[in-house]
Amino acid sequence: MQLSLQPDWQALLGPELEKPYMQALQRFLQTELQQGKVIYPAPANWLHALQATSLDQVKVVILGQDPYHQPGQAHGLSFSVQPGVKLPPSLRNIYKELQADLGITPAQHGCLESWARQGVLLLNAVLTVEQGLAASHQGRGWEVFTDRVIHAINEHCRDVVFMLWGSYAQKKGAFIDTERHLVLKAPHPSPLAAHRGFFGCRHFSQANAFLKARGRTPINWQLPESDAD
Secondary structure (H helix, E strand, O other): OOOOOOHHHHHHHHHHHOOHHHHHHHHHHHHHHHOOOOEEOOHHHOOHHHHHOOHHHOOEEEEEOOOOOOOOOOOOOOOOOOOOOOOOHHHHHHHHHHHHHHOOOOOOOOOOHHHHHOOEEEEEOOOOEEOOEOOOOOOOOHHHHHHHHHHHHHHHOOOOEEEEEOHHHHHHOOOOOOOOOEEEEEOOOOOOOHHHOOOOOOHHHHHHHHHHHOOOOOOOOOOOOOOOO
16 A cells, blocks of 8 residues: 655655655554455545645645544545535534635535635544544554644745644644744634634634735635535
């Protein structure tokens, strides 16, 4: 099993894939699959966030923690679910805030591919999970790798908006250079925390105002009616 990256990510992170911790992670995942365990997302989508959004395209980073662990949900983009899947509660709350902030009518689907294509890197800290076992692949090496992804953006990009929702994401993004980038912090959009300040954070309008001020094209946060559009 060999993980692969887009050329611009490969230039910076290719050597990372060869390091002992990543080789050990890949062996662990291969063994899990050989033992018949179901892992989400499918192997082809483990690095989907980096395949959907190239390094030179990144405008916004939304950090998640783990992939969804129920059948049919995860496809490698944080907070996003595959077409036809019921909206998870956190994503439903993200849509509520989008509507309050920008007047955007919530989509009937939860596929965020159109955001990724515009330069929104939807990155989880851990990129795989065993079916039905939340956080089951934490501490296996993914966190180190995704830290390197964030470092690469911090060092090689300019004028990126980081949306850090919840204490986990805020700790993971603590080193981001706020002279080069805009760091927006709020509670997590989960039902347990959203009412403590995620609702009303207005991160989407703030992100677009920042991008426009820096001469970058803002994000069209309105998702297409069909997730295939």
